[in-house]
Amino acid sequence: MTSQRRLSLEALKTLPAAVQRPAYDPAGTTAGIVHLGVGAFHRAHQAVVLDDILAADPQWAIVGASLRRPDMRDALAAQDNLYTVAERSGEGTRLRVVGSIKSILVAPEDPEALLAAMVDPKVRIVSLTVTEKGYCHDPATGDLNPRHPDVVSDLENPHAPTSAPGLLVEALRRRKAANVVPFTVMPCDNLPANGPTVHRIMAQYAALIDPDLARFVENDVAVAGTMVDRIVPATTEADIAEIDAALGLSDAWPVVTEPFIQWVVEDRFPTGRPDFSAAGAEMVSDVEPYERMKLRMLNGSHSTLAYLGYLAGYPTVSETMADPAFERLVRQLMTEEVMPTLEMPGTDLAAYRDALIARFHNPALKHRTWQIAMDGSQKLPQRFLGTVRDRLAAGQPIDRLALGVAGWMRYVTGTDESGAAIDVRDPLAARLKALGDEAGGDPERLATAYLGVEDVFGRDLREDPAFVRPVTRALAGLFENGAAATVLTHAH
Template sequence: MTSERRLSLATLDSLPDSVQQPSYDPAGTSAGIVHLGVGAFHRAHQALYLDDILATDPQWAIIGASLRRPDMRDALAAQDNLYTVAVRSGEGTRLRVIGSVKSILVAPESPEALIAAMVDPKVRIVSLTVTEKGYCHDPATGDLNREHPDIVADLKNPRAPTSAPGLLVEALRRRKAGNIVPFTVMPCDNLPANGPTVHRIMTQYAALIDPDLARFVEDDVAVAGTMVDRIVPATTDAEIAEIDAALGLSDAWPVVTEPFTQWVIEDRFPTGRPDFAAVGVEMVADVEPYERMKLRMLNGSHSSLAYLGYLAGYQTVSETMADPAFEQLVRQLMTDEIMPTLEMPGTDLAAYRDALIARFHNPALKHRTWQIAMDGSQKLPQRFLGTVRDRLAAGQPIDRLALGIAGWMRYVTGTDETGAAIDVRDPLAARLKALGETAGRDPERLATAYLGVEDVFGRDLRAEPAVVRPVTEALAALLENGAVATVRAYAG
């Protein structure tokens, strides 16, 4: 760190004029939102919008919660939970200090403290960014995974849960028992139809505890679906040092992001909400079309770039996009295979595509292909397979989608093109590696093995010739020719 002095309420006055800081007194706000999953994305997205809102309405500060580790709490507690957002583009970096997070709780240390915060009548929204795997569901079906270790553990002790579904339902149970109106649940993760999906997961979990509780969750708890969009890579030590130097203070954990940001929310808040529209949020009756567009075009393309780019030896998305063949591939993927599956009257999908390509090129955003490649078994169903099923129903080819799927298969074998080990971070990593070792480098056996993973592909795709053939062909090309030559051939 470049300074012995820490960013805090006491040192805000010493910030350079170029650094935007809260226009309100963070100490004078009250918490109206509990947010599960205080990571980089939340701090660069939802917390920033709330920072704007608090300037005129101080009742909507955030109590954050970590469901796993104390790292974020420990990093920010000494600086009054202030932190810096660095917005980076080719034109430079803009710094802004955020004050909307009041405190951060750590669920494994004290689930009781977190549940008590969620039961507080002043809290009217509980939002989440816990990643796809945090919902303890089956990505292929969207249902609660009753065999998930966290769910099994929570059902043995439902009054002290640690999973996101368990925490939500226990807090709602206590509000019901205390005649406190339920909070609105607002999931902000990349799940298809995230509102209905999370509502179903909570109801299914509650049904395993008490049928009356399940009816209450199903009938009386509002869930506001959302679409969130901002690229937020993991912050590097070099970026922390650079930000510290610009601040003249030490910030233990700033976040770095791009200029683009979007938030679309279904307007389902029976007990009240902030004036989201006043700070640029799109309030809609049905978020699903926006969600599908983003999942398929941004997230699907991002994952394709991640797997194929990593295999090609590219460290970041912008480095991958600097290869003309990869840019051409992702443009063709969106134009020819994804966009025809989307019905978005009034939306210029070609302009959205071009904006995405420009964002992927941002050289100031060091978004690692390895980071995006994490948890692929949870991501593929919503990022790829909905598009695949729509293409099949229309009798249309899936060659470039199949290449992205094959890139994932090649990646999760756990060995790269030089023979070095890949650090595969995925809930199914051990199982996927074992399947790869059994199948060896035989593309037919390998594709058959991975397409047979029902958790990912369900039961309908594994024997579908229009899927098996192009995936096997793409996998064979990757194994024989490598990612760079394969992408050039597909983009030719």
């Protein structure tokens, strides 16, 4: 344990000159945003953009909320909610201290405190990074899952909710009752059409409570869709030690990221918003084309690298990309199978592809394949299966997409190529392992079993030989020859 002094408002003036610090007094800001899911990605992305805005407009600080655990609150409360962002590239590391988060609330400890913050008239935006699974929806359809345990629990006690949909709807109900204008909801997660999808999920949840409330959510609440992009690996003990040494102070939970950052925001904020564009965000009337481009090109490639790279024994994305066959695979995946499904007039998709490949190669990030592989059952529909359906409808081949799907199937059996256990983190992990055990390593039986999981694949794909055949063939290759050799045969 370090004996260094802790990062704090008082300690800011002692920081080395090279460390960027807030260009405003964090104590002098007011909270205009409540953010649900205050994890590493939010702290490296939206909170950084707002940190750039607060000097000119101090009314947009953030009240963060953890929906599960107190770890983040406990780590940052003792340092005035300041934390360090380390931007790493081949050229070195740049440090900045961010002060845009005023406080962090822990929903399970005190849901009333969080709801009170969301009902505060000064709060005009509630944003979210709760991951795909946090929306309690069916990824295959994009609808609320009324049987989700968190939804069932919230419906039994709707005035003390714990889920993201439950919290949003209850806070909006309270604002309506108090005659306070509704906040704008701003999802920042990787969901297809995240604005319309989250609006639909909220209205469907409200309809299970009260039809009038559902109409209010549907007609009077604005949801601003977004596309967010920045690679943020999990912070390690080695990262903390290196950052503490550079600061000359102790920071309990810094974040590490890349220099690249992108935020595309649908300009739908009837009660006002920060000047996002002043800090580099792109304001648009329709975010969906950007979102589809990112989900299919970046996230689809990332997941392909994660499953196949992990199985091939590569701990990080940059190590996976150092294998020429893997680089060829993702380049061909994007160029030949993904880019033809995207209509982006005025956007240079080839330049975007090349930038992604350069980012995946960044050796300073050490983004673990295991981390990206988490929650695959929630990610596959938007990262792979939209592209798959578009290509099948056009009668086009899907060999590399099928290999990515087969990589996920091989990974979630829970056993790697050497017979060692894989720590599969997924809401469906137990069910997927049971199906894998039952199939007993037979690729055909395994593909049939997994394609029958409607939560992921819906009902259409398991009936389509043009999908089933290449997935089964790729899965057989992974079992017979291993990931590295199978990638080599698909990257030619």
